Amino acid sequence: MKRYILLISIALMAASCGKKATVKVExxxxxxxxxxxxxxxxxxxxxxxxxxxxxSGKASVKFALPEEAPDFYYLSYGRKRLAxxxxxxxxKISVVADTLTGSAKIEGSPESQxxxxxxxxxxxxxxxxxxWQQELVQAMERGDKEREEQIKTDVSNLxxxxxxxxxxxxxxxxxxxxxxxLLYQQFNSMLAVFADPNDVYLFRTIRDTLKxxxxxxxxxxxxxxxxxxxxANEALREKIEKAQQTLYPELxxxxxxxxxxxxxxxxxxxxxxLFWMPSEVSQKVINxxxxxxxxxxxSKGLEIYSxxxxxxxxxxxxxxxxxxxxxxxxxxxxASSPALGIYNVTTLPAMFIFNKEGKxxxxxxxxxxxxxxxxxxxx
Numbered sequence: 001m002k003r004y005i006l007l008i009s010i011a012l013m014a015a016s017c018g019k020k021a022t023v024k025v026e027x028x029x030x031x032x033x034x035x036x037x038x039x040x041x042x043x044x045x046x047x048x049x050x051x052x053x054x055x056s057g058k059a060s061v062k063f064a065l066p067e068e069a070p071d072f073y074y075l076s077y078g079r080k081r082l083a084x085x086x087x088x089x090x091x092k093i094s095v096v097a098d099t100l101t102g103s104a105k106i107e108g109s110p111e112s113q114x115x116x117x118x119x120x121x122x123x124x125x126x127x128x129x130x131x132w133q134q135e136l137v138q139a140m141e142r143g144d145k146e147r148e149e150q151i152k153t154d155v156s157n158l159x160x161x162x163x164x165x166x167x168x169x170x171x172x173x174x175x176x177x178x179x180x181x182l183l184y185q186q187f188n189s190m191l192a193v194f195a196d197p198n199d200v201y202l203f204r205t206i207r208d209t210l211k212x213x214x215x216x217x218x219x220x221x222x223x224x225x226x227x228x229x230x231x232a233n234e235a236l237r238e239k240i241e242k243a244q245q246t247l248y249p250e251l252x253x254x255x256x257x258x259x260x261x262x263x264x265x266x267x268x269x270x271x272x273x274l275f276w277m278p279s280e281v282s283q284k285v286i287n288x289x290x291x292x293x294x295x296x297x298x299s300k301g302l303e304i305y306s307x308x309x310x311x312x313x314x315x316x317x318x319x320x321x322x323x324x325x326x327x328x329x330x331x332x333x334x335a336s337s338p339a340l341g342i343y344n345v346t347t348l349p350a351m352f353i354f355n356k357e358g359k360x361x362x363x364x365x366x367x368x369x370x371x372x373x374x375x376x377x378x379x
Contacts (some may be wrong), residue, residue: 035076
């Protein structure tokens with residue numbers, strides 16, 4: 001079977017080598033205007049060409065791909081994305097789009113059609129998620145516990161149902177290049193669809209299948225890097241767990257008044273060490289939960305050392321508005337902050353709960369009741 005796939009791969013590469021791809025676009029509702037043709041370069045989008053639509057709303061672009069492998073391209077009108085495409089060397093793709101309805105009919109590219117289906121399903125889920133996130137903040141601000149719990153249940157159900165569908169989509173066609181887009185989907189910066197460490201097997205499955213077909217693809221190489229980082233983090237986690245360390249790494253960061261606050265100030269006390277991003281609405285919610293915990297247990301010795309990652313002005317405003325009266329620090333270096341590396345933080349938010357002896361007794365307890373239970377046990 002592997003030999004058969006390899007032969008197909010070689011044949012495909014030989015057939016496509018040197019072939020340019022063509023994308024024809026028709027947008028009657030934007031006749032005489034311009035459409036941007038852009039390429040995804042991992043975490044940024046670069047404009048490849050500006051297509052001038054004729055009087056009938058038609059234009060085309062012919063180009064060579066940078067690699068002998070598929071790549072991701074976008075057609076956009078103003079700020080509106082008309083179509084997302086998976087383009088292979090030699091492809092002849094036709095896109096008929098409507099700026100008013102946002103619909104697009106794609107022909108000549110099964111991979112692009114599959115990507116459109118993946119995107120459509122994801123955007124529908126995201127729309128619900130965003131509405132519920134806003135409602136959750138509002139419910140917490142007015143102290144509506146019943147509505148808060150109902151929204152949390154709804155969000156959890158949405159996430160589980162979406163992930164089940166995404167999993168089925170991945171494993172039904174593991175050789176589809178569009179799967180790469182699905183693997184990296186995020187509801188927000190703190191909730192990726194495939195965020196569980198055990199999900200790495202999906203990255204391996206898709207990587208191994210696509211590597212046979214497209215060994216030179218930068219995206220396949222990127223999947224390998226994700227897998228290697230996961231393996232390295234797991235190895236580090238195991239070493240930390242076996243080390244039985246009683247002393248935690250020191251942090252020395254400026255607070256909102258530019259005064260240096262050291263983590264070692266909390267020696268001998270139980271405390272929560274939090275890493276979070278002020279620009280994320282969903283992460284601001286965490287402070288509302290922590291405020292309840294802090295007011296309940298601070299008089300009994302609990303402390304909080306909160307490390308913000310991001311804009312210092314927004315951070316200062318946020319903690320003031322929320323009444324976060326614990327230790328708040330921010331070095332203003334964003335994702336480059338050394339504090340993240342010291343505690344091996346790769347995703348935000350991240351939480352560490354320390355007992356009086358300075359040992360980590362729990363991580364990432366963002367459920368308020370579970371956090372209350374754990375704090376009660378270490379006071």
